[in-house]
Amino acid sequence: MANLPLGEWHQTSSPLFMRNRILFPSVAVSLFSCLVALFLVGDFNVIAQERARLAGPSVKQTASVVKVESKGNSSAFNKAALENTKYRNSMSWTFGGKAQTGWTIYVPLIAETVGTDAGPDTAEFALALSKWQSKAGLPETGILDEATLETFTKYWQSRRLGRFGLSVNDNLLSAPINEFFDPTRSPDLLQLERDTYSAYRKMIEAAAKDLRHELKLTKYGELAPEEKFLRIVSAYRSPAYQDALRKREPNAGRVALAKNSPHSTGHALDIYVGGEPVKTLDSNRLIQVQTPVYKWLVKNAHRFGFYPYFYEPWHWEYVGK
Numbered sequence: 362m363a364n365l366p367l368g369e370w371h372q373t374s375s376p377l378f379m380r381n382r383i384l385f386p387s388v389a390v391s392l393f394s395c396l397v398a399l400f401l402v403g404d405f406n407v408i409a410q411e412r413a414r415l416a417g418p419s420v421k422q423t424a425s426v427v428k429v430e431s432k433g434n435s436s437a438f439n440k441a442a443l444e445n446t447k448y449r450n451s452m453s454w455t456f457g458g459k460a461q462t463g464w465t466i467y468v469p470l471i472a473e474t475v476g477t478d479a480g481p482d483t484a485e486f487a488l489a490l491s492k493w494q495s496k497a498g499l500p501e502t503g504i505l506d507e508a509t510l511e512t513f514t515k516y517w518q519s520r521r522l523g524r525f526g527l528s529v530n531d532n533l534l535s536a537p538i539n540e541f542f543d544p545t546r547s548p549d550l551l552q553l554e555r556d557t558y559s560a561y562r563k564m565i566e567a568a569a570k571d572l573r574h575e576l577k578l579t580k581y582g583e584l585a586p587e588e589k590f591l592r593i594v595s596a597y598r599s600p601a602y603q604d605a606l607r608k609r610e611p612n613a614g615r616v617a618l619a620k621n622s623p624h625s626t627g628h629a630l631d632i633y634v635g636g637e638p639v640k641t642l643d644s645n646r647l648i649q650v651q652t653p654v655y656k657w658l659v660k661n662a663h664r665f666g667f668y669p670y671f672y673e674p675w676h677w678e679y680v681g682k
Contacts, residue, residue, distance in 0.1 A: 469659045542589060554628050628679045667679055
């Protein structure tokens, strides 16, 4: 201090100079500390995020991710939807030795099988189909090609009776004529198996409630006498009767396919679902599968133990629950 000029000595020894001398280093230290803290916090955030990623998302995060992925998958199946639009009306395949074109007739069954209400030309339908393909061991393309349709038909057929002939005729009963589509039907053609008839009655009662706006009903909620939908067209047919049908109509495709008819069990019913009752023309079957009654059966008949013969919209077999 003794070597400083008097003016400088007074400046360094003044209170203001001393305060500034202390303050400036403190500010510098504070700023440095803040920078270090920000760096550490950012680093910790990175570490925390990495740990969260490795540990997996929370429940809330999982729902969000699944929703986004689902949308992404649906969008990714737009091309599959375009292929389905083409195949639905043009794909060539065979069944029972007969050439078939497209799979429009089977859309209600397919949609119910894969668990979707989406239209067959949508990405959502293709997405649901791809999930079913995965379970069936098929490529998850979302395209309903010939291999996929063949797998569908095998699955549907596997749910049918798979047995023929009755072991005990006492299991048969005669249903009232008013249960049948044709009020002039011969009395010997009114028979069916007891449990099948009981399940049929329960199914009709449920359908009448659900389809009360589409069906003609009595004030008691039963099918009105003039209502034809859901009436029995055909039930038990003995092997002898079936053989007589084949001889009388040797070129009838439906009868030829039914050489070993499940109707001989008493567990099979032809039910009126619209159009011509039992004609296999594509135009007729297309009418049938579009009726509210058929669509209801596709979604609900299994609750009562009935499963369809996919090729004939009117044909349902009681397998049991």
